[in-house]
Amino acid sequence: MENNKNMKFHVRDCALVRMSTGFRAQTLREFKECIERVPESSIYHHFWGRFLQPQFDEPEYNNDFAAWVYHSLHEKALAEKLSVIDPTEFEDIESIRQELIERIEDYLFEYEFVPGARADEQFYFVQSQLVVLDTGLNLNEPKDLKEAVPQMSPGSIFYHFIDARRRTPEKTNDFSAWLVGWGKEYEPLANSFKQMDPYFGSLEALRAMIHQECIAFFNGGNS
Template structure:
């Protein structure tokens, strides 16, 4: 890769193919076994799919494990603990998987009877998974002003992919990596990293990114 390619940020987008794994759970013990044994992309789907459906609305983050434990198993205490796992602190899908397993195992040790509570037929947890197809958009940026233009113009799926998808796909540079290495905008990259993308809508996330970049452009113009 030559220097020009390294200095240009390619915006990607993605489409997901969602499918049933054939595995289901009727109680907490079966849920735990499933979480331990399913592929990591199943963990990704159940912990992240609500985010790319949340373009304009911002409900409480309902990862699927939290929802099922709370509403179907009626175990609100454990559900709250699962919901409180800070995904921003997780650096891999394996880490998310291990953390959820740890929380459920601790709960079962404290309340063995909870593992024997079955949901009614038809309310089982269905393990899903996903295949993500990544493709380049027509948008590229070689400067901060071009980067701002692209942020305004790319489809919302591209914003989702570059904030969430690249966290677990290290084959592509993240926005922050490109800003710090290609444009030497280390402080700007750090500000982007501090945004909590799990608590706002995708459009608000886009707006937050644009505001940070615009502020930096104004600083450079006034220098």
């Protein structure tokens, strides 16, 4: 999203297409070795992919790695160490990869026994490709956000708020990038969006938070 004043904001939607990487693991050591070798897109998917997958209950752990370590290896302590990794706190995917590896290596060093899963509970590393769709919804000026955000699908929120961190030069969300181009008047709203951590929650909850910030800003006499 270019930061040009008076440029329309084109709302997009998206979906993830899952693909196999060919990597799979049954023991914790194999798991670590696969994490060292899989494409970055696989690391990204196993942290963020759950947001665009149907959830029938509240996930116990925040990423696929932690969930597998708990449910298939039954290593709760390590699962908790992996679950608290917040990908928004890292500069890039490679930094996240190294953090995963270090935490698993520390665990393997501490315990001589290498846990393994049953043959039917192996971890299959997948990657995903983002398919972007045009919704036909365009915003002409910042105040349009207040009415538009509640209409946006979870896929739109994912694309503009989460995936945007990989696309924008400032590694920020598309809403903030767009607002900055409209001048200092909208910097408080842009900054409030930047301060949101989208990881520990759902897209629906994130959409509600964005909407509340819009209501507070535009109903508070800022525009």
